[in-house]
Ligand SMILES: Nc1ncnc2c1ncn2[C@@H]1O[C@H](COP(=O)(O)OP(=O)(O)OP(=O)(O)O)[C@@H](O)[C@H]1O
């Protein structure tokens with residue numbers, strides 16, 4: 001299933017936040033979105049998943065979601081959004097309970113996604129007992145449980161320390177290599193954007209417009225940490241971003 | 256710091272002749288800790304002081320009865336069998352009235368929290384009802400519900416209702432919006448979001464609201480029992496007061512305090528049971 005954004009513009013009480021964003025996310029690809037703070041990345045992601053209505057423009061799904069898909073557009077949030085009163089397994093069960101699944105089937109799905117995120121031993125733990133990295137893996141497991149067609153990720157690693165981030169990035173890549181998913185990956189981190197994205201969309205400062213789309217041909221499994229090619233792309237992205245970021249920073253000081 | 260030399264005193268001279276001082280600790284406090292028995296000790300010391308004061312004559316018996324005399328009055332009350340009668344009547348009133356008031360309060364509070372129209376309609380009404388001293392309405396309740404039990408239930412219920420409403424809708428408002436967003440993003444039906452996200456998320460706030468509401472219920476229980484009640488702790492206190500029988504008056508007050516402690520303990524148990532996840 002592809003996702004298509006057409007002419008998305010958005011304003012909050014008169015303030016333009018996004019302007020005329022059109023973007024195709026073909027099945028099996030991950031699109032990274034980067035842009036200066038406040039340029040509307042999170043807003044765009046909320047619009048893409050139907051959590052917010054754009055002022056103009058529309059989002060459409062092309063084709064059928066994969067068989068067994070319970071929630072085509074599924075988010076992974078920056079701050080995990082786990083229910084603190086439910087165990088790890090309970091948090092995953094939450095998103096399955098309203099679907100017509102047998103108890104055995106539900107248990108099977110939970111066991112499967114916990115195994116895929118290496119959390120099988122923590123099924124009964126409460127969120128407060130988990131480290132940040134584990135919490136985000138629970139959130140990833142929860143997202144996998146509904147077999148999404150598109151994963152919408154809003155800075156999923158930015159609340160984690162840099163080592164954990166590295167490990168979780170490896171996890172995401174491994175998950176993608178095993179079963180390529182479609183995704184939008186919003187981040188501030190250029191290295192992450194380059195590591196995971198097939199295409200990288202650079203937004204201008206507010207109101208966010210598409211400034212450039214950078215393609216990265218190298219397959220995900222061939223992207224190492226110290227890769228001259230990728231570093232070149234990353235440098236290019238930074239030159240694109242720098243002026244925007246600086247201007248955005250000034251804007252906040254003026255406002 | 257290469258020039259550090261070993262030493263026990265706070266200030267010394269290092270190899271290069273520089274002073275070095277240990278960094279003083281200044282990070283303590285501002286974090287409540289659980290300290291057992293201090294609460295009990297405060298009670299014990301206070302009672303001992305009162306007793307000593309009364310025995311030595313510093314405190315006259317007319318102003319304050321010695322705790323031992325109050326204790327004797329309590330024992331007498333228990334032996335006469337009247338204590339259980341009073342307690343049973345009072346606890347029934349408290350339970351029925353508080354259950355009605357808190358139940359309705361939680362229900363209305365949740366509705367106010369969930370529906371904008373109900374909020375717009377009822378919030379001003381609740382704000383208007385809240386500051387009314389409910390005791391002032393007792394005569395009205397007697398006219399409406401009769402002099403017997405129902406006017407007492409109504410007073411206690413009404414008195415617990417308003418604080419419970421306010422605590423409950425505040426608790427619903429404070430539920431983490433990002434969790435609700437998460438529920439919506441996974442396509443959970445409205446009722447599931449309410450049942451599985453909003454209500455559990457509001458529970459801590461509702462329970463701490465109940466602590467206040469139930470203390471108010473005990474206050475109103477006494478007020479209600481001062482009018483047209485034969486039995487009940489309030490009636491007992493009123494009778495003792497009108498006879499200037501300070502021992503029995505304080506015996507009654509002691510019972511009320513114990514009831515308050517009991518209610519607080521009960522809610523503590525419920526919290527420990529339902530809020531294990533915190
Ligand atoms: N609900 C809202 N109401 C009004 N203004 C909002 C709302 N949400 C976001 N905004 C404003 O819209 C702009 C874009 O916000 P958004 O969160 O989408 O930016 P972002 O690119 O995700 O920023 P960041 O990089 O800091 O996460 C910001 O200026 C923000 O203040």
Ligand SMILES: [Mg+2]
Nearest residue numbers: 041042043154
């Ligand atoms: Mg954001």
